């Protein structure tokens with residue numbers, strides 16, 4: 001069956017379907033089963049957060065979706081509605097800005113390589129610089145900025161490239177708590193307006209509950225889906241009202257129970273190894 005026909009098997013509201021995904025790595029010493037028989041369906045426009053113990057395959061899953069890694073077995077269907085747009089764009093955990101470019105040049109990069117005319121480029125870049133609070137730093141170089149500001153550049157860059165699916169691998173993981181809270185709020189603001197399908201890896205239950213429509217909890221290594229928890233807390237959300245909501249407390253407890261079992265399992269495996 002041709003790939004096109006297979007993609008047409010997706011439900012109209014589905015943009016990603018993963019069936020029995022397996023990923024194995026071979027090192028000189030051993031075979032590492034990173035992902036085992038993972039099934040997942042992602043709806044158009046939804047914000048899915050992935051939580052799971054360290055080493056359970058979260059990054060590997062995102063890299064497969066981004067086309068940076070190939071699965072060993074299983075199927076990944078992704079629907080592209082607009083061939084003129086990139087299908088995915090990934091925000092990495094660490095600092096991935098170009099140090100030799102100014103903030104504005106970094107943000108404009110994907111538009112430049114896609115041949116956008118400079119006046120159009122300028123308008124788009126200005127819009128996102130403003131949304132991410134970077135407009136006063138447009139001509140600064142990354143070395144002049146804090147870690148939080150650099151992560152703002154990464155987020156702005158991903159939105160500017162206007163992918164159909166946004167993949168974010170712990171983008172705020174290295175930030176201090178205050179900067180993290182501010183950036184989560186900024187991300188929500190920019191995402192709310194875009195309605196982009198987004199997949200976001202985090203280690204923070206708070207962060208997942210603030211951002212997600214659904215949270216996928218993964219099992220300890222090898223990674224599978226342990227549970228998918230819908231976050232039925234109305235939007236727009238902000239951290240203050242969220243934390244005082246009784247639903248937040250119930251969901252936090254439910255997710256922590258799921259996660260705790262897997263974190264403890266992961267520790268036992270580490271100990272045996």
Ligand SMILES: Nc1ncnc2c1ncn2[C@@H]1O[C@H](COP(=O)(O)OP(=O)(O)OP(=O)(O)O)[C@@H](O)[C@H]1O
Nearest residue numbers: 025026027032034053054055056057058059060061
């Ligand atoms: N290129 C590789 N070669 C060999 N093993 C790998 C490779 N990439 C990942 N792995 C292994 O695959 C498993 C899953 O790794 P992955 O980075 O996807 O986990 P993760 O859930 O993202 O971890 P963390 O939360 O610590 O970032 C781990 O056991 C890891 O050591």
